Amino acid sequence: xxxxxxxxxxxxxxxxxxxxxxxxxxxxxxxxxxxxxxxxxxxxxxxxxxxxxxxxxxxxxxxxxxxxxxxxxxxxxxxxxxxxxxxxxxxxxxxxxxxxxxxxxxxxxxxxxxxxxxxxxxxxxxxxxxxxxxxxxxxxxxxxxxxxxxxxxxxxxxxxxxxxxxxxxxxxxxxxxxxxxxxxxxxxxxxxxxxxxxxxxxxxxxxxxxxxxxxxxxxxxxxxxxxxxxxxxxxxxxxxxxxxxxxxxxxxxxxxxxxxxxxxxxxxxxxxxxxxxxxxxxxxxxxxxxxxxxxxxxxxxxxxxxxxxxxxxxxxxxxxxxxxxxxxxxxxxxxxxxxxxxxxxxxxxxxxxxxxxxxxxxxxxxxxxxxxxxxxxxxxxxxxxxxxxxxxxxxxxxxxxxxxxxxxxxxxxxxxxxxxxxxxxxxxxxxxxxxxxxxxxxxxxxxxxxxxxxxxxxxxxxxxxxxxxxxxxxxxxxxxxxxxxxxxxxxxxxxxxxxxxx
Amino acid sequence: xxxxxxxxxxxxxxxxxxxxxxxxxxxxxxxxxxxxxxxxxxxxxxxxxxxxxxxxxxxxxxxxxxxxxxxxxxxxxxxxxxxxxxxxxxxxxxxxxxxxxxxxxxxxxxxxxxxxxxxxxxxxxxxxxxxxxxxxxxxxxxxxxxxxxxxxxxxxxxxxxxxxxxxxxxxxxxxxxxxxxxxxxxxxxxxxxxxxxxxxxxxxxxxxxxxxxxxxxxxxxxxxxxxxxxxxxxxxxxxxxxxxxxxxxxxxxxxxxxxxxxxxxxxxxxxxxxxxxxxxxxxxxxxxxxxxxxxxxxxxxxxxxxxxxxxxxxxxxxxxxxxxxxxxxxxxxxxxxxxxxxxxxxxxxxxxxxxxxxxxxxxxxxxxxxxxxxxxxxxxxxxxxxxxxxxxxxxxxxxxxxxxxxxxxxxxxxxxxxxxxxxxxxxxxxxxxxxxxxxxxxxxxxxxxxxxxxxxxxxxxxxxxxxxxxxxxxxxxxxxxxxxxxxxxxxxx
Numbered sequence: 001x002x003x004x005x006x007x008x009x010x011x012x013x014x015x016x017x018x019x020x021x022x023x024x025x026x027x028x029x030x031x032x033x034x035x036x037x038x039x040x041x042x043x044x045x046x047x048x049x050x051x052x053x054x055x056x057x058x059x060x061x062x063x064x065x066x067x068x069x070x071x072x073x074x075x076x077x078x079x080x081x082x083x084x085x086x087x088x089x090x091x092x093x094x095x096x097x098x099x100x101x102x103x104x105x106x107x108x109x110x111x112x113x114x115x116x117x118x119x120x121x122x123x124x125x126x127x128x129x130x131x132x133x134x135x136x137x138x139x140x141x142x143x144x145x146x147x148x149x150x151x152x153x154x155x156x157x158x159x160x161x162x163x164x165x166x167x168x169x170x171x172x173x174x175x176x177x178x179x180x181x182x183x184x185x186x187x188x189x190x191x192x193x194x195x196x197x198x199x200x201x202x203x204x205x206x207x208x209x210x211x212x213x214x215x216x217x218x219x220x221x222x223x224x225x226x227x228x229x230x231x232x233x234x235x236x237x238x239x240x241x242x243x244x245x246x247x248x249x250x251x252x253x254x255x256x257x258x259x260x261x262x263x264x265x266x267x268x269x270x271x272x273x274x275x276x277x278x279x280x281x282x283x284x285x286x287x288x289x290x291x292x293x294x295x296x297x298x299x300x301x302x303x304x305x306x307x308x309x310x311x312x313x314x315x316x317x318x319x320x321x322x323x324x325x326x327x328x329x330x331x332x333x334x335x336x337x338x339x340x341x342x343x344x345x346x347x348x349x350x351x352x353x354x355x356x357x358x359x360x361x362x363x364x365x366x367x368x369x370x371x372x373x374x375x376x377x378x379x380x381x382x383x384x385x386x387x388x389x390x391x392x393x394x395x396x397x398x399x400x401x402x403x404x405x406x407x408x409x410x411x412x413x414x415x416x417x418x419x420x421x422x423x424x425x426x427x428x429x430x431x432x433x434x435x436x437x438x439x440x441x442x443x444x445x446x447x448x449x450x451x452x453x454x455x456x457x458x459x460x461x462x463x464x465x466x467x468x469x470x471x472x473x474x475x476x477x478x479x480x481x482x483x484x485x486x487x488x489x490x491x492x493x494x495x496x497x498x499x500x501x502x
Numbered sequence: 503x504x505x506x507x508x509x510x511x512x513x514x515x516x517x518x519x520x521x522x523x524x525x526x527x528x529x530x531x532x533x534x535x536x537x538x539x540x541x542x543x544x545x546x547x548x549x550x551x552x553x554x555x556x557x558x559x560x561x562x563x564x565x566x567x568x569x570x571x572x573x574x575x576x577x578x579x580x581x582x583x584x585x586x587x588x589x590x591x592x593x594x595x596x597x598x599x600x601x602x603x604x605x606x607x608x609x610x611x612x613x614x615x616x617x618x619x620x621x622x623x624x625x626x627x628x629x630x631x632x633x634x635x636x637x638x639x640x641x642x643x644x645x646x647x648x649x650x651x652x653x654x655x656x657x658x659x660x661x662x663x664x665x666x667x668x669x670x671x672x673x674x675x676x677x678x679x680x681x682x683x684x685x686x687x688x689x690x691x692x693x694x695x696x697x698x699x700x701x702x703x704x705x706x707x708x709x710x711x712x713x714x715x716x717x718x719x720x721x722x723x724x725x726x727x728x729x730x731x732x733x734x735x736x737x738x739x740x741x742x743x744x745x746x747x748x749x750x751x752x753x754x755x756x757x758x759x760x761x762x763x764x765x766x767x768x769x770x771x772x773x774x775x776x777x778x779x780x781x782x783x784x785x786x787x788x789x790x791x792x793x794x795x796x797x798x799x800x801x802x803x804x805x806x807x808x809x810x811x812x813x814x815x816x817x818x819x820x821x822x823x824x825x826x827x828x829x830x831x832x833x834x835x836x837x838x839x840x841x842x843x844x845x846x847x848x849x850x851x852x853x854x855x856x857x858x859x860x861x862x863x864x865x866x867x868x869x870x871x872x873x874x875x876x877x878x879x880x881x882x883x884x885x886x887x888x889x890x891x892x893x894x895x896x897x898x899x900x901x902x903x904x905x906x907x908x909x910x911x912x913x914x915x916x917x918x919x920x921x922x923x924x925x926x927x928x929x930x931x932x933x934x935x936x937x938x939x940x941x942x943x944x945x946x947x948x949x950x951x952x953x954x955x956x957x958x959x960x961x962x963x964x965x966x967x968x969x970x971x972x973x974x975x976x977x978x979x980x981x982x983x984x985x986x987x988x989x990x991x992x993x994x995x
Contacts, residue, residue, distance in 0.1 A: 337568075374608075389641055395634040401566075404674075408569075411678040428671035435667050439644060439660065447649050491568055 005076050005128075008049060008084060009121050015041045016117035023110030031109040035099035038113045039092050042120070046088040053081060073131035073191070082340060082497035083127035083258045086347055090250045091120040093351040093472065098243040100469055101358045104153070112152060116247065119145035126255040131191045132181045132216075135259055139177065139223065142252055143170045150240040150248070162239025169232040170222070177219025183212025196266045210274060216263070217278065223256030224312045227286040234293075237305035238365075245301055246354035249308045250347045257315055257343065261336055264322040265501055276323040279316055280414075284423050286313030287430035294437045300357060300365040303437060304350070307391060310430055311346055314403060315339050317410035317427060322501065324413045332501040335413075338405035340494050341487070345390060345398030345480070352387040352476035356380045359465055370444040377463040381445050383473045390480045392438035393431055397484040403431065504551070505559040505577050505625055507544045508585065511537055512592075512618030520611030527606040534596045534610040541617070542589030549582055555982030557627065562690075570688040571630035579983035580756065581624045583826055583976050584749055587833035588624065590965055591745035592617045595738035597958035598841040601849070602650075602736075609650060612642035613738060620746050624753065630689040632758070633677060636750060637670060643747065646739035647731060653794075658727075658734030665727035669717030673754070676710035679703065680762065694762055695990070701765050708766025712759040712774065718751030720807045722781045729800030737844035740796075744803045745837035749829045752810045756825065760814060761987050764994035767817060771904035775815035779909045781808025782916035790923040795847070795854040798927050799839045802880060805920060806832040806888075812913055813895040816905055817991050821898020822984045823977055824891050830976060831887035831966065838876045838962040842869070846955055850948040856930045857937035866948040870932045872959050879966050881924045882917065887966045890973035892917065 003010075019034050026034060094116055102109055122141030129135045147170065151163020181191075187209035188195040196213070200206040221229040237245045267275060290310030297303040321335025359380060360369045374381040390399035407427060414420045465473070483490055515537030522530050552558050560576035577585060595613065602609060615638070622635030640663060648659035681689065684697035699707075713721070720728040728748065732740045760767045785805025792798045806828070813825025846869055848854055851862070863870045879886035896913060899905040951959070969976055 394640055395637045400634070400637070405569075407674065408678055408681075411675075412682055415679075415682060424675060428675060432664060432668045432671055435640075435663055436660065439663060442641075442644070443648060443656065446645065486565075488564075488566055488568075491566065495568070 005072060005074055008045060009124050011045055012042075012117050012121040012124060015045075016114040016121070019110055019114045019117065023108075026110070032099050032102050034110050035095050035102070035113050038117060039095040039099075042088055042092045042095065042117075046085060046092065049081065049088070050085060073134040074125075074128045075130045076128055077500060078497040079258075079261075079336075079500055080128040082494065083254060084124050086254055086343060087120055087123040087127070087251055090247060090254075090347055090351065091116060093355070094243045094247045094251075096468065096472060097246065097351075097355050097358050098241075100355075100466060101241060101243050104241070112149070115145045115149050116243075119149065119247065119251065123251050123255040127258045129259060130193055130262060132184065132193070133191050135263075136178060136181060138255070139219075139259070140174060142223075142255060143174065146170075146244070146248060146252065149244045150236055152241055152244065156239075158239040159241065160239075162236045165232050165239075166236045173219050173222035173229065176215050176222075180212045180215025180217075180219060183208050184216065185212075187212060193263055193266045196263070196271065197268050199268070210271070213267075213271065213275070214278065217260075217275070220256050220260055220263075221282065224253050224260070224315070225309050226282050226312050226316060227289040227309065230286070230289065230309050230312075233305045233309055234302045237308070238299055238301045242301070242354050242358050242365075245304070246350055249304065249350050249354075250343075253308065253312060253315075254343050254347070257319070257339060260319060261322060261339070261501070264319060265332060267323065269325055272323045272325060276320060276413075279319055279323060280420060280423055283313050283316035283320070283410075284426045286310065286316060287427055288313075291430040291433040291437075295433065297437065298367050300367060300369070300441075303367075303441070304353065307434065307437070308350075310434060311342075311391070313430065314406050314427065315342060317423075318342070318406045320413045321409045333498040335406075335409045336498040336501050337491070337494050338402065338409050340497060341490065342399075342402030342406055344490065345402045345483070348476050348479050349387040349390040349397075349399060352383050352473060352480070353391075355469060355473055355476070356384045356387075359463055359469065367441070367444045370441065373445045373463075376461065377465065379465060379470060379473060380463060383477045384445060385442060386477045386480050388438050388441050390484070392435055395484065397480045398487070399480075400484060401487050504544060505548050505585070506561065506575055508541045508548075508589070508621045509575075509618055509625060511541045511544065512614045512621055515541075516611045516614035516618060519607055519609075519614060522607045524605055524607045527603045530606045530610060531596060531600060531602070534613070535593070537614065538589075538592040538596050538617070541621070542586075542593050545585040545589035548577060549586055549979070552577075552579070552582055552979055554579070554979055560627070562627070565628075565631070569630065570686075570690075572628045572688075572690055573631060574627035574690055574692075575625045575631075576627045577625055579980040580753070580826055582979055583830040584624045584746070584753060584833075585621065586965075587749070587830050588617065588620050588746045590961060591741055591833060591837045594837060594841065594958040594962055595741045597954045597961075598741065598845045599736065599738040600952065600954040602738075605649070609646070609736075609738075612645045613742070615639075616642040616646065616739075616742055616747075620742075620750060623750050627692065628690045629677060629680070629694060629758065632754075633670075633673065636673075636754065639747065639750070640666060640670075643739070643743070646742075647735045650736040650739070651734040652736070653734050654730065655734045658730040662727045662731040665724065666718050669714045669724070669751070672710045672714030672717075673758075674714075676707045676714060676759075679707040679710065683707065691757070691761070699763065699765075704763045704766035705769055706766075708759055708763045708770050711763070712755050712770065715751045715754030715759060716811065718748060719755060719811065720748050720751070720781070720804045721811055722777055722784055722804070722808075725781065725785075725804045725807075728804055729797055732800040732803065732840065733794065733796045737841055740840045740844055741837040744799075744840055745833040748803065748807055748836075749810075749833055752807065752814065752825070752829055755811070755814055756822070756987075760817070760991075764991045767991065768904065768994070771815045771817050771902075772906070775812060775899070775905040775909050778808045778811035778815055779912045779916065781805065781811060782913055783808075783919060786916055786919035786923055790919070790926060793856050795843045795856055795859075795927075795931060796840070798856075798923070799836070799843055802839070802920070802923070803832070803836050805916065806836065806880070808916070809892055809895050809913075812899055812905070812909075813891075816895070816898040816902035817988070818898045818902045819981070819984055819988045820894055821902055822988065823980055824894025824896075824898050826980055826984070827887065827894055827969075827973065827976060828891035830969065831891045834962050834966045834969075835876060835880050835886075835888060838959065838966075839873075839880060841958060841962070842873050842876060846951065846959075847873070855938065856927070859931050859934070860936035861933070863932040865946065868951060869948075872951075872963070873932070874928055875963060877924045877928050879963070879970070881921050885967065885970050887969040887973070890970055890977075894977075 125138035153159035294306035318339035390397035619639035626632035789801035
């Protein structure tokens with residue numbers, strides 16, 4: 001076993017355990033500092049991983065090999081590393097957000113920070129998974145951590161409700177997933193993703209394989225919140241504490257997509273015909289459902305939830321390229337390229353938006369809490385505007401190029417079959433619809449006085465933002481703008497990460 | 503490098519105005535005027551230097567190699583009049599909102615972001631870049647209308663955004679079709695125009711691109727955002743919307759749809775011509791029935807844009823010249839009319855309902871005569887730019903094999919209808935005693951025009967007159983660039 005393969009995950013778990021230990025000796029006033037500590041440790045890990053990747057490709061301790069798996073089920077390639085960076089970045093932002101949010105959390109903070117790190121470990125492992133065992137274990141690690149995190153505000157009914165909903169639906173999804181894995185194993189006799197590329201011994205086996213594959217996609221569909229596995233999203237997003245919602249929206253979704261990408265990469269050409277149709281249908285339905293449901297939504301977290309569903313639909317468009325026949329004109333790499341760029345932009349935009357939400361007062365996240373924000377805090381207003389405009393996919397922000405690349409790759413996949421171009425129409429229709437609700441947020445920020453009768457227009461007291469959060473918000477805004485205008489550096493970096501899909 | 507300065511100045515202006523404190527409205531408007539004037543001077547300098555053929559001030563930097571998108575800028579004879587009109591309208595927009603106090607810093611930030619996006623579209627020599635600038639304008643437009651707007655501003659702003667973005671979605675689809683059809687992995691106009699595109703592809707992609715762009719040009723039946731948007735927008739924004747934003751759409755139709763897809767253009771031109779004539783006649787007739795003065799101008803814009811579209815549909819040198827000239831002409835005149843109705847007259851009467859006006863000719867004689875002059879220019883009276891433009895368009899339409907004679911006759915009838923509604927509305931606005939009862943409006947003289955208003959009117963009316971008297975100032979510069987497009991149309995089989 002090559003321990004260095006897992007060095008990042010080990011560091012994450014140890015940090016989490018360390019936080020729990022330190023909690024015992026920390027006075028109540030100092031608990032917040034544990035969050036800073038966790039964020040600091042993760043930043044170190046991120047820096048180390050970005051600037052000294054070779055340290056991780058170390059030596060082998062034990063020979064690998066197990067009865068049902070053929071390798072460690074684990075790969076630390078450029079692809080995995082890119083996702084690990086994304087997850088680390090998300091976790092750092094979430095931890096810092098949670099420190100500012102601590103006042104409303106009113107619960108044991110150290111556990112919160114530790115659970116975020118454990119969920120991060122799961123996501124990080126998912127990025128490396130190359131067999132179904134690692135897949136399942138990492139998914140469960142993420143999900144179980146989130147069961148607790150979503151219901152962390154134990155005093156609030158809504159948070160508890162979110163926890164219960166996530167638990168029950170999540171458990172059902174896990175059951176589906178594990179059943180699918182069992183069927184695939186039964187058909188191929190191997191737990192490796194690579195076995196999906198080999199022919200089955202008989203036609204019956206092949207049927208089992210197809211059924212199992214669909215169930216696995218359904219189970220992962222729960223993670224990425226694709227229609228029709230999205231029912232949990234609005235309630236959970238609304239009930240969970242804001243930092244958790246942000247982590248769920250970004251991390252959990254990205255982990256699901258990382259797994260789907262690895263999985264689809266190995267599929268046999270004849271299986272791809274099936275998955276292409278299924279994923280195209282899922283993408284279309286997800287985009288439409290998310291966009292239409294968000295239209296009348298007034299609760300910000302629910303709104304972002306539905307918007308996140310629509311985003312999952314756009315991301316699925318990129319996955320289509322991986323499921324095209326081998327040798328077709330867009331290589332799978334191109335689709336993954338688009339997805340990974342989109343995810344990076346989505347991460348920054350969502351984190352910025354939720355950081356802004358954390359600094360707004362008001363128990364409910366009704367759109368009216370944004371009233372007069374432009375006067376109360378121009379910084380929060382500007383950053384939220386940038387983030388919303390980026391999510392809407394307008395230039396010159398990151399979200400524009402992300403959506404453009406996804407649509408471009410989907411168009412290339414679908415253009416040989418003109419009958420399937422309906423999906424492009426649906427996707428573009430979804431973009432147009434989405435402007436309505438995204439601009440509704442902008443409206444609330446800049447002239448949204450008197451939307452709700454109880455709240456007078458233009459409350460004038462300024463919102464003070466702590467210096468660190470201010471710095472992060474400015475950084476997020478600048479990144480959205482800078483990478484949106486000059487995307488080449490990130491695109492080139494991604495070029496290495498998707499090399500394995502070529 | 504000079505032409506890029508317009509773009510840089512606009513975004514710098516947006517930044518400078520946005521960062522100034524809101525309370526300093528006086529300083530902000532001088533800063534805004536300075537940036538806008540520098541932009542106009544740059545555009546004028548470009549116009550004087552332009553030799554009459556080819557692409558001037560070309561720059562070409564790599565941008566996103568994996569897409570084949572480049573930061574390619576430059577201008578030719580088609581962009582040039584539009585750069586000029588953008589500069590003119592940008593300066594006059596500042597002049598006519600001289601009294602703006604509320605959130606002035608933000609206002610000018612969005613204003614210049616919009617102007618910068620417009621300059622960017624006219625200067626782009628790369629299709630992806632052009633699309634990016636085309637889209638950049640969406641957010642500032644929304645804010646300008648929805649924050650500082652008037653009548654039903656929320657509705658109008660959202661409608662404008664959704665319409666223009668739906669158009670963009672079609673453009674995007676067409677763009678992708680073009681990109682993959684050309685199989686050249688490039689977005690530069692230069693290389694795309696040399697790519698050989700199959701005829702069936704052109705037939706499919708042309709309507710996507712043309713209709714997508716034409717939504718912003720106010721083509722019937724996708725014009726409905728225009729009157730509501732223009733009416734709701736604050737004066738400076740409605741001047742920009744009518745003056746230059748509608749031209750973005752028409753420019754896209756000419757540069758991208760017709761310029762890159764000659765076979766598609768030939769097949770669809772008769773349909774475009776028919777819709778254009780509907781625009782002319784329908785816009786004029788609806789304008790005749792309006793009681794809100796700003797709606798009259800809004801629908802007259804729709805009607806005038808019909809002439810641009812008709813000129814495009816002719817696919818002849820004369821007709822295209824007329825189309826570009828009409829873009830300039832309507833940019834100047836439309837902006838002037840919106841300024842007069844939305845700012846100059848409204849700030850004095852505090853109403854835009856025609857039946858509440860009471861003998862304005864006696865009470866604001868100078869303003870009334872300026873408006874009458876502007877109205878005559880809008881009608882296309884000889885001596886004003888509109889005459890030269892409409893003449894070119896109608897002559898081109900008569901020569902063109904793609905526009906049937908019946909349509910030309912109908913378009914001529916549209917000209918008559920334009921005369922009709924302009925004269926009727928001038929009568930109703932200035933020469934008629936009050937029709938509505940119960941208005942608290944005092945009798946007596948209104949205040950005279952302010953210096954800023956006089957400067958703005960002189961600039962716009964003067965440029966219309968100058969181009970009307972010497973159309974060759976602009977048309978000479980366009981010929982070579984338009985000839986390239988016409989030659990491609992003739993060669994395409």
